[in-house]
Amino acid sequence: MKLQALFEKNIKINFPFLIGEKLLIACSGGLDSVVLTHLMKQLECEIALAHCNFSLRGKESDGDEMFVIGLAKSLEIPVFAETFDTKKFAEEHKISTQMAARDLRYNWFAEILKDFKYDYLLTAHHLDDDLETFFINLTRGTGLNGLTGIPKENNKIIRPLLKFSRQEILQYAETNNFKWREDSSNQKTDYLRNKLRLEVLPKFKETNESILKNFQKTQQNLQASQNLIDDYMGLVFKLVISGGSNSYKINIQKLKELPNTDALLYELLHGFGFTEWDDVSNLLDAQTGKMVFSKTHQLLKNRDELILTEISDENISEEFLVPKTGITSPINLKIETSKYIGETEKNLIYIASEKLKFPLKLRKWRSGDSFQPFGMKGKKKLSKFFKDEKIPLTEKEKIWLLLIDDQVVWVIGHRMDDRFKVTENTSEILKISYLKNN
Structure with missing residues (x-):
């Protein structure tokens, strides 16, 4: 034909x-x-x-x-x-x-x-x-x-x-x-x-004159085998993976309970550009905090999980000015006066206005940053604070700081600095909200 x-x-x-x-x-x-x-x-x-x-x-x-x-x-x-x-x-x-x-x-x-x-x-x-x-x-x-x-x-x-x-x-x-x-x-x-x-x-x-014909048959057999693996991996994914969108979490214990653990780990992760598979496999028994990188993703061992996240291109050195009305980009902070102190939350704090000088600064945290966590008398390095709070490295990289000059006012979404709290001598109270969904 x-x-x-x-x-x-x-x-x-x-x-x-x-x-x-x-x-x-x-x-x-x-x-x-x-x-x-x-x-x-x-x-x-x-x-x-x-x-x-x-x-x-x-x-x-x-x-x-x-x-x-x-x-x-x-x-x-x-x-x-x-x-x-x-x-x-x-x-x-x-x-x-x-x-x-x-x-x-x-x-x-x-x-x-x-x-x-x-x-x-x-x-x-x-x-x-x-x-x-x-x-x-x-x-x-x-x-x-x-x-x-x-x-x-x-x-x-x-x-x-x-x-x-x-x-x-x-x-x-x-x-x-x-x-x-x-x-x-x-x-x-x-x-x-x-x-x-x-x-x-x-x-x-x-x-072999029939090499291309035989190769086609081999390809069909290989594809059939791959289809079987894909179907099986769909079941494995539901069993050991949680999260989605920005990150995936692999339950190490559940993964180890399945046969051919290393092969399963390869099938779960090969699409994310990893090439050093011995290093990836070694993460299963590594200490918390160990990481492996591809060009596009990072894989973190965090206690009993492997956390996969996309590598961010954000410039952590960039700083933004925050006026007294707040800011909407790169994150949404709303600043308003308040007649009373409500309950402080991770995404909501009350600050003594007279202790601030606008505009404030907004930037990502850096190695060497320290602050006085609310309720404490002494300073603590942010790296130590994150470790004590058991915040994984992938989350640390997303954390923003609100500052006056070089003093941390708020580790946004986590803890404000005790030096800026409202006291009985405070004349004006500012309510600052971190609006994640806006």
Whole structure:
């Protein structure tokens, strides 16, 4: 059966939701994306092309852009083209050129989907790409999920060519006399993927002509196993996880009661970017306060729990002025006069007005800060206060201070300073409320 018929069948069985939708095709001008464009055009779908010029190959990059624009014109479909200074972006963000190109590409695609109301993005990944990804993940060390390959669907990103080999795609293009662009950088072995594609996998395929067919079957078996794990992990999640939104708490005792504890911990946390798995596992028996970090998250051992939170980008050195009426950002503090002293709470205090001088200052707590906790005579460092109050490190990082000059008036949400309390000599009482939900 010809590729076109197989492709149409694949769409009807696996991607019927694409029919009748507005579709954006990521088109480099290379063989795969050109064939995908023609196949989708044959289905009479509403399509447009999106091309990224990464400015990495000089005139060749510009030639790719002009080719894609010409292809769109010949097929009478819309085209979007954008030029990026990829090397500059990579330097500014301290990432590789490959990662920079990927970030630029997908961020721009997302903007087009949103701004021009396209429903899905189609990419031209095929079976050989999937095999290369399998080997790349294998060399890096990965769990089962990393061996299941490139997903055919990932939210708005769809890969309808994934079950077809590059040879099938090439044969279809040559039969129909399609033109496409060859990327000269694909012939360089500087990158692992190119080295696999050009040197390793061709020899591997020579040992078995059915390697791609067998690989597909292996992928199906691996995915079935992953599905079983996902179903089981859904039950485990309900049993050992609490919290949500900003943080998760893992009950260590309940986790240890289950078989294969380390494997379960990996399945619970691998999606949060952790790589030092021995360190993660060691947290189960570590002292309170020990932490492990990924680029995006932190994992804290706090007594009988592991607490997972996203790393905040807030600048803890920033200070804000607080007038006598209060402040609404970055947190909401309401300041008003009061004729009497009500009951003091963690989020509500009463202060002697004459002891203050406005504007006050608001900032995050810092190492070395100290205050005189309400009801005490001597000073105490905040770090010691937090330890005595059994406040976990993840919560400490969120704590704000209200100050006059460098004196702490209130550890907001926890304890006011005794030196600013209302006495019988107080002439004006101020009520300060921390409004969390506003």
